[in-house]
Amino acid sequence: METCASCGRRAPRDKVVRYDRTIVYSTDLKTADDVKVMQRRKMYYCVSCGKSRGIFEKKKRQAMAKYNR
Numbered sequence: 001m002e003t004c005a006s007c008g009r010r011a012p013r014d015k016v017v018r019y020d021r022t023i024v025y026s027t028d029l030k031t032a033d034d035v036k037v038m039q040r041r042k043m044y045y046c047v048s049c050g051k052s053r054g055i056f057e058k059k060k061r062q063a064m065a066k067y068n069r
């Protein structure tokens with residue numbers, strides 16, 4: 001079971017959409033001391049949230065970009 005990142009509903013793994021999101025943490029110092037951390041997080045959305053948040057469109061675009069390379 002996975003928890004939807006949007007509505008918090010729990011759904012079986014084959015009923016959720018996995019979406020890898022890159023989150024950037026930055027200290028925003030705008031100097032050489034600025035620290036930036038990139039973190040990839042796996043987010044899970046249930047089918048209805050995936051639709052309303054455009055996850056399917058994003059995934060389709062990602063797949064197309066990979067295909068055209």
Ligand SMILES: [Zn+2]
Binds near residue numbers: 005008045047
């Ligand atoms: Zn949901």
